[in-house]
Amino acid sequence: MEKSSLSSALFAGTRFDRKRFAEDIARFRKGGPPAPVPEAAPPPTEKKRKRKSKTNAKKNSKKKKRAEAAASASDIVEGFSVFKGAEAKDAAEDTVKVEEVRKDADSEADRRRKEAEREIERAAILRKRFDIHISGHNAPAPLESFEELVSRYGCDSYLVGNLSKLGFQEPTPIQRQAISILLSGRECFACAPTGSGKTLAFLLPILMKIKPGSKGAVKAVILCPTRELAAQTTRECKKFAKGRKFSIKLVTKDLSQDGNFKDMHCDILVSTPFRLNHAIQKRDLDLSRVEYLVLDESDKLFELGFVEVIDSIVKACSNPSIIRSLFSATLPETIESLARTIMHDAVRVIVGRKNSASSLIKQKLIFSGTERGKLIALRQSFAESLNPPVLIFVQSKERAKELYKELAFDDIRADVIHGDLSEEQREDAVDNLRAGKSWVLITTEVLARGIDFKGVNCVINYDFPESASAYIHRIGRCGRAGRSGEAITFFTEEDKPFLRNIANVLVSSGCEVPSWMVALPKLKSRKHRVDRDHISFLTEED
Numbered sequence: 001m002e003k004s005s006l007s008s009a010l011f012a013g014t015r016f017d018r019k020r021f022a023e024d025i026a027r028f029r030k031g032g033p034p035a036p037v038p039e040a041a042p043p044p045t046e047k048k049r050k051r052k053s054k055t056n057a058k059k060n061s062k063k064k065k066r067a068e069a070a071a072s073a074s075d076i077v078e079g080f081s082v083f084k085g086a087e088a089k090d091a092a093e094d095t096v097k098v099e100e101v102r103k104d105a106d107s108e109a110d111r112r113r114k115e116a117e118r119e120i121e122r123a124a125i126l127r128k129r130f131d132i133h134i135s136g137h138n139a140p141a142p143l144e145s146f147e148e149l150v151s152r153y154g155c156d157s158y159l160v161g162n163l164s165k166l167g168f169q170e171p172t173p174i175q176r177q178a179i180s181i182l183l184s185g186r187e188c189f190a191c192a193p194t195g196s197g198k199t200l201a202f203l204l205p206i207l208m209k210i211k212p213g214s215k216g217a218v219k220a221v222i223l224c225p226t227r228e229l230a231a232q233t234t235r236e237c238k239k240f241a242k243g244r245k246f247s248i249k250l251v252t253k254d255l256s257q258d259g260n261f262k263d264m265h266c267d268i269l270v271s272t273p274f275r276l277n278h279a280i281q282k283r284d285l286d287l288s289r290v291e292y293l294v295l296d297e298s299d300k301l302f303e304l305g306f307v308e309v310i311d312s313i314v315k316a317c318s319n320p321s322i323i324r325s326l327f328s329a330t331l332p333e334t335i336e337s338l339a340r341t342i343m344h345d346a347v348r349v350i351v352g353r354k355n356s357a358s359s360l361i362k363q364k365l366i367f368s369g370t371e372r373g374k375l376i377a378l379r380q381s382f383a384e385s386l387n388p389p390v391l392i393f394v395q396s397k398e399r400a401k402e403l404y405k406e407l408a409f410d411d412i413r414a415d416v417i418h419g420d421l422s423e424e425q426r427e428d429a430v431d432n433l434r435a436g437k438s439w440v441l442i443t444t445e446v447l448a449r450g451i452d453f454k455g456v457n458c459v460i461n462y463d464f465p466e467s468a469s470a471y472i473h474r475i476g477r478c479g480r481a482g483r484s485g486e487a488i489t490f491f492t493e494e495d496k497p498f499l500r501n502i503a504n505v506l507v508s509s510g511c512e513v514p515s516w517m518v519a520l521p522k523l524k525s526r527k528h529r530v531d532r533d534h535i536s537f538l539t540e541e542d
């Protein structure tokens with residue numbers, strides 16, 4: 001006979017009759033009255049059978065307890081072999097079941113571990129493919145597609161529908177990673193090239209997570225360094241949110257000075273730092289329920305002049321579970337460590353190389369000798385090829401006006417934007433370039449950051465930029481959203497000592513520069529501000 005059938009034959013019918021041995025049980029029980037003995041059970045009716053099968057589930061879950069009870073019962077009836085044997089058999093069966101449960105749990109843990117490993121591998125492959133570099137523990141995997149927003153994060157389909165209507169088919173690298181970080185509730189430092197879609201990267205999690213709501217409870221604040229950028233971000237936000245009743249407001253001069261924020265319904269507030277701080281200090285704007293705070297162009301916002309105001313705004317956003325994020329195309333170490341003081345457990349994301357220009361821009365440095373030489377070089381370059389729209393950067397509003405006068409002689413449809421113009425005039429100048437009414441827009445640093453002119457073909461740095469990051473942001477007004485662009489930078493004898501920083505940016509973007517430029521000595525001062533001669537062909541004698 002086989003071993004298994006032998007044992008089943010031996011144990012067949014071996015059941016302990018508690019009723020028959022009740023007195024013995026009582027005798028062996030240590031203290032206490034004899035346990036009540038149940039009547040011998042009649043054969044189960046259909047109803048009872050059903051009830052029994054229902055209770056089986058409960059019984060199974062109590063297997064472990066029963067095994068323990070069996071062990072203690074055998075202690076009680078020590079020496080009573082039949083009882084001990086039967087319970088021991090029960091206990092053995094239970095031990096097998098417990099072992100099975102443990103094995104199941106082990107294989108479940110194993111399965112989960114393997115799934116987590118696969119997820120880490122998948123994330124690493126995506127990051128490598130899109131040149132995404134992260135630091136910070138347990139960063140969530142980048143998005144594979146916008147559809148994943150629905151399947152993985154429960155995004156409302158209206159939002160994905162809006163993206164598709166706007167022609168956004170695939171997330172850009174910074175969107176893939178920053179969106180998943182913010183949606184998982186982590187804070188984020190993000191550095192990605194100009195024109196790579198950082199705006200949507202911070203707007204989308206806000207639109208997904210906050211609920212359109214009640215009076216006086218601002219839920220998200222977005223800070224931008226200039227009014228033009230704040231206005232553009234507000235417009236973008238409204239486009240993405242179309243179809244939902246979000247109240248999205250731009251803090252204008254009037255609103256900051258006279259707004260009744262207590263009775264105002266506003267979910268998302270976009271502002272420059274000074275206007276927002278004015279509203280907090282003078283108009284009782286309450287930011288204590290803000291859930292998301294975004295510092296766009298964050299390195300600019302942490303520059304001298306803004307720091308105290310930013311500090312006061314950060315303090316006003318006092319919600320302990322607030323999620324802060326910092327976005328820029330440039331993030332110097334000094335600014336990063338300053339910014340870290342306000343962040344909790346942030347993940348740092350870099351797309352491509354930190355502090356580098358977009359690889360879509362063809363960059364050129366042109367020596368023009370003197371200020372006069374620059375004007376000749378500019379006219380020559382326009383005569384050879386003028387590929388509008390063109391953006392020209394100068395270092396001051398006076399120089400912007402001067403250059404505008406010069407170009408007016410040349411029948412070039414030029415416009416100018418600077419700080420002396422009213423808000424409306426500035427908006428008109430930007431709109432005219434967008435609409436193709438003007439070909440050339442002369443500007444100061446005011447349009448250097450964040451402004452999205454999709455079609456700008458060429459950026460000319462008429463005046464040499466004051467730093468490498470100013471250069472990266474200025475030329476980043478072209479070569480956006482996958483399009484190519486051209487950047488021309490004039491330099492004079494006076495600018496030569498400051499060439500090294502800019503030449504290094506060209507080198508890291510794969511553009512050719514003469515070796516003497518990168519061999520120039522390092523300068524202590526990073527900023528380059530020069531007093532320049534007036535822009536004019538008319539000399540004093542003329």
Ligand SMILES: Nc1ncnc2c1ncn2[C@@H]1O[C@H](COP(=O)(O)OP(=O)(O)OP(=O)(O)O)[C@@H](O)[C@H]1O
Pocket residue numbers: 167168169170171172175192193194195196197198199200328329449450451452454476480481
């Ligand atoms: N996923 C996408 N698919 C197609 N176009 C996109 C996508 N995301 C953003 N864009 C477009 O790319 C352009 C640049 O985006 P955005 O202004 O957000 O860039 P940015 O990284 O913030 O640039 P900057 O550093 O200059 O501020 C915009 O015109 C935007 O509409």
